[in-house]
Amino acid sequence: MKKRIYIFVLSLFVVVLIAVVLIESNSKSPKDRFIETSETVESEMTESSLITSISTGEAITEKSEPDLSIIFNLTHTVQYEFLSYEMVDDTDIAKQTKYKAEFFADGKVPDPDYLIEKTDYMAMRKDYPQVDEYISSNGTKGMTDDEYHDFMEKHLDEYTSKRHPKTKYLFLHCRISNAGQGPVEEYINELSLYAVRGDNTIGKEELNCYFDKSKYIEGDERVHHFFLYRFGKNEETLDCVIGFEISEERVDLSEENSYFVGFEPIGLDNPLQFDPSLDKGFVAVDKLSNET
Amino acid sequence: MNKTLKTVLIVTALVSSGLAGAYTTVNAANVKDTPYGFYNTNLEGNTTSRIKENATKVYIHPISGPELKYTVQGYNGTQWNNRSSTHQLSNGTQASFTNFVYENGDPTARLHLKRTQYAYTTSYGEWSPDSTQNYTIYN
Numbered sequence: 001m002k003k004r005i006y007i008f009v010l011s012l013f014v015v016v017l018i019a020v021v022l023i024e025s026n027s028k029s030p031k032d033r034f035i036e037t038s039e040t041v042e043s044e045m046t047e048s049s050l051i052t053s054i055s056t057g058e059a060i061t062e063k064s065e066p067d068l069s070i071i072f073n074l075t076h077t078v079q080y081e082f083l084s085y086e087m088v089d090d091t092d093i094a095k096q097t098k099y100k101a102e103f104f105a106d107g108k109v110p111d112p113d114y115l116i117e118k119t120d121y122m123a124m125r126k127d128y129p130q131v132d133e134y135i136s137s138n139g140t141k142g143m144t145d146d147e148y149h150d151f152m153e154k155h156l157d158e159y160t161s162k163r164h165p166k167t168k169y170l171f172l173h174c175r176i177s178n179a180g181q182g183p184v185e186e187y188i189n190e191l192s193l194y195a196v197r198g199d200n201t202i203g204k205e206e207l208n209c210y211f212d213k214s215k216y217i218e219g220d221e222r223v224h225h226f227f228l229y230r231f232g233k234n235e236e237t238l239d240c241v242i243g244f245e246i247s248e249e250r251v252d253l254s255e256e257n258s259y260f261v262g263f264e265p266i267g268l269d270n271p272l273q274f275d276p277s278l279d280k281g282f283v284a285v286d287k288l289s290n291e292t
Numbered sequence: 293m294n295k296t297l298k299t300v301l302i303v304t305a306l307v308s309s310g311l312a313g314a315y316t317t318v319n320a321a322n323v324k325d326t327p328y329g330f331y332n333t334n335l336e337g338n339t340t341s342r343i344k345e346n347a348t349k350v351y352i353h354p355i356s357g358p359e360l361k362y363t364v365q366g367y368n369g370t371q372w373n374n375r376s377s378t379h380q381l382s383n384g385t386q387a388s389f390t391n392f393v394y395e396n397g398d399p400t401a402r403l404h405l406k407r408t409q410y411a412y413t414t415s416y417g418e419w420s421p422d423s424t425q426n427y428t429i430y431n
Contacts, residue, residue, distance in 0.1 A: 105324070115318065121396075125395075135392050138374065138376055138392055139377075140377075190327075190340075206343055223424055224418070225325060227324050247320075266340065271400075
């Protein structure tokens with residue numbers, strides 16, 4: 001009997017020992033468990049903040065890839081998401097039918113061979129010192145206002161020539177949303193386009209050409225407010241196409257450029273000393289889907 | 293002058309005149325308004341800079357807030373210079389400012405704003421560097 005009890009106790013001890021060994025072999029060290037727990041909590045937090053960010057519309061700044069096609073206006077009340085782009089040469093602008101005349105700022109498709117007038121004021125001022133004095137003094141010296149107007153009527157044509165500047169048209173399909181708490185008046189033409197070649201910014205255009213959702217299309221309203229859009233309520237979204245006319249008057253088009261669209265920082269004096277590729281307020285156009 | 297030469301000259305003249313008439317002359321102009329705001333605890337400030345495309349007047353339209361004094365400035369590549377006289381405008385005025393930004397070869401313009409009274413409120417308005425018509429002219 002005593003021997004049976006001894007064998008039972010020994011067997012129980014062996015079973016318990018095996019069980020302990022098995023459990024310990026499947027467990028992790030305190031350090032491992034800490035790391036694992038931390039990672040789980042972090043993962044849960046990231047998921048949680050992602051959901052919060054989406055529901056509130058706030059920008060996601062951590063643990064997520066930034067969306068390089070989304071920017072906000074300067075007051076952070078309107079979100080711009082750029083979806084795709086198409087570049088059209090001036091030689092093709094009249095042939096295309098996708099972009100309709102009524103949506104161009106002046107109500108017609110641009111003439112592929114349009115001419116602009118350029119006046120050589122420097123030569124004029126050199127030839128006529130009194131005109132130079134008048135212009136230098138902001139119209140206070142050299143001649144009277146009437147004398148200046150008479151002079152310009154007689155001589156302006158002598159110093160004015162016409163030429164066609166090479167031009168490209170950049171159309172951007174975008175989604176613009178009211179991200180504020182109430183109605184917002186948005187002047188979409190505060191958007192600027194920067195041209196970059198290599199490491200250098202070589203020129204800039206303002207939104208100047210095309211908007212297919214304008215509400216101001218008659219007379220004086222069209223002149224002043226073609227690019228103004230009044231968002232009526234929070235989260236209203238506008239799916240639209242906007243267009244920049246890029247003229248060699250301001251951007252050298254002799255070679256390929258990279259383009260960036262965004263809002264110029266407040267207080268910027270010289271656009272050519274600004275690098276939009278380093279600014280989060282700008283979107284690289286060539287990273288978007290190309291519709292061409 | 294023989295008949296053939298006359299015909300050639302007439303056809304050449306007709307073709308030339310036809311071609312000349314086929315091109316549109318565009319008076320490039322930056323006339324769409326953009327907004328500005330000025331907080332009246334500041335002594336002075338500036339709008340963003342905009343491209344000046346011709347020698348027309350600068351359009352300024354103050355909408356709300358305390359009155360401001362306005363001067364048009366041009367950027368010559370190194371510094372901003374006053375290119376107009378300074379005028380105080382009341383809200384609702386559609387002002388056409390005589391300026392010499394383009395005549396001086398400055399590619400960009402901005403408005404320089406000065407407060408006329410200290411106030412914890414913002415003055416709002418809109419402006420464009422070029423214009424297609426004259427409103428109330430300020431020389």
